[in-house]
Structures are given as structure tokens and as C-alpha cells.
Amino acid sequence: MNVKATLKTRIIPVLLALALLFTFAACSSEKESSSIQPGQGKVKEVVEIDYSRSNYAEFQVEGEKVIIKCNYVIVNTYSEAKTVKLVGTFQKDRKLGLLQEAELTGVDSKQGGKDSFVVAPGQNAVEVYYVGTFAGTKQKVNRVLPQTTLEVVAP
Numbered sequence: 001m002n003v004k005a006t007l008k009t010r011i012i013p014v015l016l017a018l019a020l021l022f023t024f025a026a027c028s029s030e031k032e033s034s035s036i037q038p039g040q041g042k043v044k045e046v047v048e049i050d051y052s053r054s055n056y057a058e059f060q061v062e063g064e065k066v067i068i069k070c071n072y073v074i075v076n077t078y079s080e081a082k083t084v085k086l087v088g089t090f091q092k093d094r095k096l097g098l099l100q101e102a103e104l105t106g107v108d109s110k111q112g113g114k115d116s117f118v119v120a121p122g123q124n125a126v127e128v129y130y131v132g133t134f135a136g137t138k139q140k141v142n143r144v145l146p147q148t149t150l151e152v153v154a155p
Contacts, residue, residue, distance in 0.1 A: 047076045047084055047119060047152050056145050059098075061138050066099055067110050068130040070145055076119045083116050083154035088130050088146035097137030104130040116153055 053073040060067050068088070076082055086106035094102045105115045106128035117126050130146070 045078045047074065047078065047082050047150065049073070049148060049150055050075050050123070051145065053123075054145055056143050059140050061134050062110075064134050066132045066134050068104075068132070068140075068146075069110075070106075070128050070130070070148075072126045072128055072145075072148075074117075074119045074124045074126055074150070076121050076124065079121055080155065081118050081120045082152050083118050085116050085151045085153050086126075086128055087149045087151070089148075090130070090132070090146055092141040094135070096139060096141050097135045098140055100133040100135045104132045106130055 050073040055071050057069040057071055059069070068090075070088070072086070074084065088104050088106060089102060090099050090104060091102045093099045106117075108114050108117065108127070108129070110129050110131070112129075112131050117124075117128075119126070
């Protein structure tokens with residue numbers, strides 16, 4: 001049997017079939033993920049924090065107050081805006097002596113503004129301030145986001 005004939009009749013058709021199979025598989029998965037829009041498709045509708053794009057910013061002590069600033073990216077897959085509240089857990093900072101409270105509700109300003117945030121469909125950058133009572137130690141345990149609970153409070 002001729003080697004060239006074997007290549008033409010057996011190996012090349014198998015390789016072409018595999019290439020076509022992978023091409024169709026890639027197209028179908030790409031189409032499925034790119035067609036999903038907020039409020040549509042097979043995705044469960046949720047409002048959640050994108051931790052990979054969110055970060056701790058800074059903290060400062062002003063008199064008897066501790067102000068901790070965090071930047072969140074909140075993703076809303078609903079087709080309408082939602083109102084959310086954010087509660088941060090600072091148990092280690094309380095034990096260290098920075099804060100008197102272990103849990104703080106996020107607000108929209110250093111002065112303790114509104115404690116809810118309206119998030120439109122899609123991705124939303126939200127600047128959140130946690131304002132607590134100073135416990136005497138001007139030191140923070142770490143520079144990471146607190147454990148955060150997000151609660152949808154209104155449609």
C-alpha cells in the first residue's frame with residue numbers, strides 16, 4: 001500500500017473532520033455567551049458583587065469615627081434597576097481595636113449618607129463608605145475587602 005494514498009484516503013479526512021468539529025463547537029459556545037443580555041437569556045437574574053473588579057481603597061480616623069472606603073463593581077442581570085444595601089463584616093478589626101462594631105452598613109458618603117444604592121442593569125461602579133466608632137487603635141488588620149453581604153431591598 002502506498003503511503004501517499006493512505007494520507008489522502010484516511011488521515012487527511014479524519015483531520016479535516018476534527019477541525020470542523022472544533023470549529024462548530026467554538027462557534028456555538030461563543031454565540032451562547034455573547035447573546036446574553038441583562039434580563040434575557042438563560043442566565044438566572046441576580047444582583048451580585050464582582051469581587052475580581054472590586055477593591056479596598058483606604059481607611060482614616062476622624063475624631064471618634066473610622067471611615068473605610070471600598071470600591072465595588074456590582075453586576076445586575078435584571079432588566080430594571082434594583083436598590084441594594086451592603087453590610088461589611090470587620091470582626092478582625094474589632095478584635096484589633098480599630099472599630100467598636102463588627103458589622104457596618106455601607107453608605108454613600110463619609111458623613112454617613114444614604115445606606116442604599118441604586119444599581120442599573122449591567123455593571124455598576126459603586127463607592128461605599130463604612131463608618132464606625134473608633135476603638136483606640138489606628139491600625140487596620142489588612143487591606144482587603146471586608147466579607148460583604150449584598151441585599152436587594154427594592155425592585
